[in-house]
Amino acid sequence: MNKISNLFTKHFRNFHFISIIIIIVVLFVGGKFVNPYINQTVSFVFYSPFAKMKNAFLEMRSIAADNARLSKALIDLSMKIEFYEESALENERLRSILGFEPPPNYALIPAKVISISGEFTPISATINKGSNDSIWVDQPVINQQGLIGRISSVAPDFSVVQLLTDPSNRVAARVVASREMGIIKYNTNSGMYLDNFPIQGDIAVNDLVISSGLGGVYPAGLKVGTVTEVVKKDLEPFYKVKILPASDFYSLEELFILRETGE
């Protein structure tokens, strides 16, 4: 045993070199059989962990890129959906307008609302039609729901509509059921009401109120609203009649100006 040990110690360097040469010879001679196993083992021990990490990293980067792309697509699609929903609503409104008939001797000039002014309630609206479209002051303005107001000023390309909700606006009106008349006014606190309606008159909640045609601005028969409350105060000769406007003045979009045809 000692002899072997001494031999090994004496030829330590040669022993290593012979081992290395044998390995290299085995690699050369038996390469086809040995190399695949060596590659497999080396790949498993040394490369596989890093390759897995690299793949995971690349996958994360690709997921991050996908995420950014999908987020952008989501925003685009959300905007498209909003646009389509808006188009559907507009389509619905325009369909309802299609069957809309103007009063006799009047023609409808369609217009779009550009802006609405008013501190607490909308009192005026700017529309996209002006004197170039044969619009002039005091023409009545309606929509498919009812009376909206009148043209108060005109520019070549746009006009301003004084809405019924402007406290300074007045409309001569009539209760359809009783044919009694009064004056439609608007108060920011109490809303729209029918003033000067005599206590002798016959009026009830849900009665329809239309324009009477007196005053020369608004033609007769335009729907103004419905009665919601009738209050009688002692010693006063008139009812206080609250009116629910036929039109929603907070969501005006398409309006029609009534132009006399002269027929």
Next chain:
Amino acid sequence: MTKFIPYFLYLWLIAMHQVFLADVTSIFGAKINLAVLIVLLVSMYKSEIISVWFGLCVGIIGYAGITELSPWIALVMAVLGLTAYHIKEKLNLDSLLARVSLIFGGTLVLNIILLVLEVNDGFLISMAKYALPGAIYTTIIGTIFFLIKDNVFTFDKTKSIF
């Protein structure tokens, strides 16, 4: 057994470099040949036997993908380890220039041998495009290593510049 751990770590470092960093750190196709750099560094600071064994292992492990050339590369790396060790024995390793020259020479020779083994056409172009720039790049990394090892580059000195 614990004395083999650093060498395993070197081999893992080489594998990690090849998987992660080789492409990222390449400049105009010139790559750091970390396998050769580490074989040469081991030859400079370790014994002859360790140098040859480590060269052989790097040859087998570092170039495992190239099945047909594996034996050749294992042989070349083992010989490189041995040669570098014997050159080092005749050099004054205190001189930075000597160490850098050894790194540059060793890397360039190995790159040329790899080109001879791998490339059939356009040898000179490949040498100018990959082998020489690769050797220079590896030498620069080796030089930085020596400067850090010799405490020429230290954190405090770098900080004092700014």
